[in-house]
Amino acid sequence: MRLLYAISITSLKKYYGKTRGLENASLDVKEGEIYGFVGPNGSGKTTLTRILLGLIHSTSGEAKIFDQDVTKASVLLNRQIGYLPSEAFFFPEMKVKDVFRFFQEMRKVDDSRIVELVKRFDIDMNKTMDQLSFGNKKKVGIVVALLHNPKLLVLDEPTTGLDPLMQQIFLDLLVEEKKKGVTVFLSSHILSEVEKVCDRVALIRDGIIYQVFEMNDIAQLENKKVSLFPSLEGELPDGMTFLKEEDGLSHYSYIGDINSLLKRLSGQTFEKCNIRDASLEEIFIQYYQKEGATNDVL
Amino acid sequence: MMFSSRLFKLEFTRSLKSLITWSLSIGLTMVFVIVLYPMVIDIYSAIPAEYQAFLDAFGGVPHNVVEYYATEGVMMLQLFGGIFAALEGYNALNRDDKEKTVECIYQLPYSRTAILTTKLVKVIVNVLVFSIVVYFMSILSFLVIGESYDGGDFLLFNVYNTIMFLMLAILGFVLVVFMKPTQKSMGAIAFPFVFYIISVISSVTNNETLELLKHVTPFTFANPVDILKLGADFEWISFVVFTGLSILLTVAAYWRFQKREFTV
Numbered sequence: 001m002r003l004l005y006a007i008s009i010t011s012l013k014k015y016y017g018k019t020r021g022l023e024n025a026s027l028d029v030k031e032g033e034i035y036g037f038v039g040p041n042g043s044g045k046t047t048l049t050r051i052l053l054g055l056i057h058s059t060s061g062e063a064k065i066f067d068q069d070v071t072k073a074s075v076l077l078n079r080q081i082g083y084l085p086s087e088a089f090f091f092p093e094m095k096v097k098d099v100f101r102f103f104q105e106m107r108k109v110d111d112s113r114i115v116e117l118v119k120r121f122d123i124d125m126n127k128t129m130d131q132l133s134f135g136n137k138k139k140v141g142i143v144v145a146l147l148h149n150p151k152l153l154v155l156d157e158p159t160t161g162l163d164p165l166m167q168q169i170f171l172d173l174l175v176e177e178k179k180k181g182v183t184v185f186l187s188s189h190i191l192s193e194v195e196k197v198c199d200r201v202a203l204i205r206d207g208i209i210y211q212v213f214e215m216n217d218i219a220q221l222e223n224k225k226v227s228l229f230p231s232l233e234g235e236l237p238d239g240m241t242f243l244k245e246e247d248g249l250s251h252y253s254y255i256g257d258i259n260s261l262l263k264r265l266s267g268q269t270f271e272k273c274n275i276r277d278a279s280l281e282e283i284f285i286q287y288y289q290k291e292g293a294t295n296d297v298l
Numbered sequence: 299m300m301f302s303s304r305l306f307k308l309e310f311t312r313s314l315k316s317l318i319t320w321s322l323s324i325g326l327t328m329v330f331v332i333v334l335y336p337m338v339i340d341i342y343s344a345i346p347a348e349y350q351a352f353l354d355a356f357g358g359v360p361h362n363v364v365e366y367y368a369t370e371g372v373m374m375l376q377l378f379g380g381i382f383a384a385l386e387g388y389n390a391l392n393r394d395d396k397e398k399t400v401e402c403i404y405q406l407p408y409s410r411t412a413i414l415t416t417k418l419v420k421v422i423v424n425v426l427v428f429s430i431v432v433y434f435m436s437i438l439s440f441l442v443i444g445e446s447y448d449g450g451d452f453l454l455f456n457v458y459n460t461i462m463f464l465m466l467a468i469l470g471f472v473l474v475v476f477m478k479p480t481q482k483s484m485g486a487i488a489f490p491f492v493f494y495i496i497s498v499i500s501s502v503t504n505n506e507t508l509e510l511l512k513h514v515t516p517f518t519f520a521n522p523v524d525i526l527k528l529g530a531d532f533e534w535i536s537f538v539v540f541t542g543l544s545i546l547l548t549v550a551a552y553w554r555f556q557k558r559e560f561t562v
Contacts, residue, residue, distance in 0.1 A: 016561075050560070050561070053401075053404075053405055054404070055400070055401060055404055055405075055559070055560040055561075056559040056560060056561060057557065057559065074409075075407050075408065075409050076407070078405055078406060078407040078408075079407040081405070083401070083405045085401040085402075087398070088402075089397060089398040089399050089401070089402060090399060090402055091308075091312065091397070091399060092397060093312075094312075102304065102308055103406075105304045106302070106304050106305070106406050106407075106408075107406075107407070144402070
């Protein structure tokens with residue numbers, strides 16, 4: 001049986017005149033997964049989300065949502081999509097409750113979901129939009145994206161502007177949505193949030209998707225960060241790379257069997273020794289800095 | 299669905315303050331001009347003969363309140379009303395770009411055609427409301443000063459004038475579709491002026507070539523002096539040219555809008 005993808009992108013290309021927005025991008029997002037789309041600012045994340053929403057048109061290639069071409073079925077698809085743009089702009093002179101009422105009537109849904117989300121995100125309904133901070137506008141955007149219980153959430157930099165407590169509430173909400181079967185396409189440059197909730201993650205830079213990781217695979221990479229004082233004497237073991245001297249410590253990265261590393265370290269006396277798992281952020285920075293990554297286009 | 303009544307309600311509500319301001323401002327200006335008639339009527343008879351020829355170029359000396367309205371009041375109505383109509387059309391789409399609400403509107407489950415139609419209907423309704431308010435305020439002023447007038451001609455002129463406003467609104471509306479989203483609204487203010495100046499040039503000149511310019515401005519078929527004073531024949535060419543242009547540009551705008559990129 002053919003696997004049904006929530007999002008399926010094949011050889012998608014987008015140029016703004018001569019400027020590259022997206023180059024030959026291909027990816028598949030399975031139904032019910034949380035898929036992270038990670039890259040630095042200006043890497044092409046927003047371009048892809050806008051193509052998916054039908055806001056801009058691709059130069060070539062194909063983008064499908066629930067097996068339907070986004071250019072041909074955008075009205076139908078927009079019923080099933082909840083979209084949160086990176087900057088949530090609404091009608092500035094309108095009160096928050098009126099903004100919600102408008103979207104509720106446009107989407108033809110009752111207000112039970114709005115009540116629940118407003119309580120959860122602690123939103124002041126009586127303020128006008130132009131009285132809200134960037135973070136509070138974002139919270140309004142989250143409610144608008146979720147109020148019609150969409151099957152697919154397309155989120156562009158969703159936690160930017162939210163305080164840490166609200167970020168956590170939002171990420172918990174995403175996990176709950178996933179349990180209900182909702183697919184989440186999460187574009188972000190904040191790796192800590194991707195690390196917490198995503199099942200898979202794609203890396204993009206300069207419009208090119210370089211790599212797609214399963215988060216479980218990353219966890220099994222056994223990529224460690226090692227800090228030692230004094231520094232390790234003699235030849236470094238296989239998989240170990242010296243990174244830098246900082247704060248009186250020698251820092252290394254290590255990929256390989258932890259027991260071999262411990263055995264090697266036990267041959268020397270250290271005043272300080274710290275071994276920890278590398279964060280996703282450290283792994284990706286390492287990856288982005290690697291020369292020749294451009295040859296590894298998916 | 300080709301139209302969203304809920305979106306229409308939002309758009310109309312959001313433009314209400316501007317609609318009321320423009321309607322009352324122009325309406326009160328007309329009231330002011332008309333109620334002055336009994337006071338200025340004697341001035342015309344005192345105008346020296348050498349200036350009469352100059353006045354003839356702008357409609358001549360009025361002999362009743364409606365002619366006075368046509369020669370003195372309508373200029374402001376047409377010029378500022380034209381700017382209102384053009385801005386109304388222009389801002390219907392440009393406001394979403396300016397306020398960056400494009401993404402929130404176009405993520406809704408409505409086709410671009412439906413959204414465009416809804417906005418166009420809102421523009422038409424606003425121009426009609428504006429014209430009706432100004433029309434009734436003018437009629438009220440005639441009644442206040444107790445002057446009799448030909449209601450049929452006055453209504454006919456206002457119908458043609460409203461059609462002209464609608465054409466200017468459509469031109470403003472279409473202009474946005476073909477321009478970059480970041481464009482300022484100066485263009486919308488400028489083109490009613492240009493059309494008005496063309497109509498003035500074509501009416502004051504004796505040059506036959508320049509007179510032909512009257513066919514390329516919508517102010518010609520809604521010329522107040524022709525309709526309310528001279529009883530001239532209807533200017534079909536100007537009307538047909540601008541009706542055709544409005545229809546053609548509207549069709550082109552619907553086609554172009556499907557390809558528009560929302561990158562705000």
